[in-house]
Amino acid sequence: MIKRRKVPLADAELDITSFMNLMIVLVPVLLLSLVFAQIRVLNIQLPPLTEQQLQQEQEQPQQLELEIHADRLRLNYPAGEPLRVFELTDDGKLDFAALSLFLQDLKLTFSQKQIEKQDITLLAPDELDYQTLVTAMDTVRSFKAVVAAQVVDAELFPQISLGQLPQQEAGQ
Numbered sequence: 001m002i003k004r005r006k007v008p009l010a011d012a013e014l015d016i017t018s019f020m021n022l023m024i025v026l027v028p029v030l031l032l033s034l035v036f037a038q039i040r041v042l043n044i045q046l047p048p049l050t051e052q053q054l055q056q057e058q059e060q061p062q063q064l065e066l067e068i069h070a071d072r073l074r075l076n077y078p079a080g081e082p083l084r085v086f087e088l089t090d091d092g093k094l095d096f097a098a099l100s101l102f103l104q105d106l107k108l109t110f111s112q113k114q115i116e117k118q119d120i121t122l123l124a125p126d127e128l129d130y131q132t133l134v135t136a137m138d139t140v141r142s143f144k145a146v147v148a149a150q151v152v153d154a155e156l157f158p159q160i161s162l163g164q165l166p167q168q169e170a171g172q
Contacts, residue, residue, distance in 0.1 A: 042137060045119075045161045064117060064157065066099075067165055068124045068136055073099055077106075079121070094132065096139045103156050104143055119159040126164070 062078030073086040073094055084102055086095045110117045120140050124133055137160055145154040 042134070043160075044137075045159060064120045066120060066122050066136065066140060068094070068122060068128060068132065069165070070125075073136075075099070075102065094135075096135055100139050100143050100156075103140060107156050118157060119161065120157040121161040121163050123163045123165040 065076040065079050067074040067076065071088055073096075075083045075086070077083045083106075086098050086102075089095045107117070122133070122136055122140070124136075140157050141160060142153040142155055142158070144151055146152075147154075
């Protein structure tokens with residue numbers, strides 16, 4: 001019988017230079033991509049149910065509503081009563097700039113009458129595109145103001161509720 005002798009294994013060297021090169025490139029790329037993957041959160045509240053709404057109308061001040069139609073914006077105060085209608089601009093877009101100016105004046109009027117109004121309900125049809133809804137939310141939430149030589153976001157109506165525009169209203 002042939003005896004085999006065990007040959008002692010030499011210490012093997014690990015060559016990790018290619019792995020280190022990969023990590024040197026991969027880690028900064030992953031860290032840079034994190035900046036582009038941020039998620040923005042918009043806090044909204046659901047409108048109250050009809051039974052609860054009747055109870056809360058007696059307790060709460062009247063509701064401010066913004067109806068978003070394809071061809072106009074209609075601001076209601078109290079709910080259902082038209083306060084102002086904003087038609088399309090010359091380039092065929094909804095007039096969010098005029099809405100912002102009017103809301104600034106309305107907020108000033110509320111503060112002069114000691115009415116603390118923080119909420120607004122946006123009523124939108126089902127076929128409304130996402131960007132229009134976000135633009136409307138940004139417009140009613142705040143506006144740009146210059147304070148001490150700095151541009152800041154001044155608060156208008158930060159508590160936003162979303163609702164569906166009634167069908168007879170959506171068709172008009």
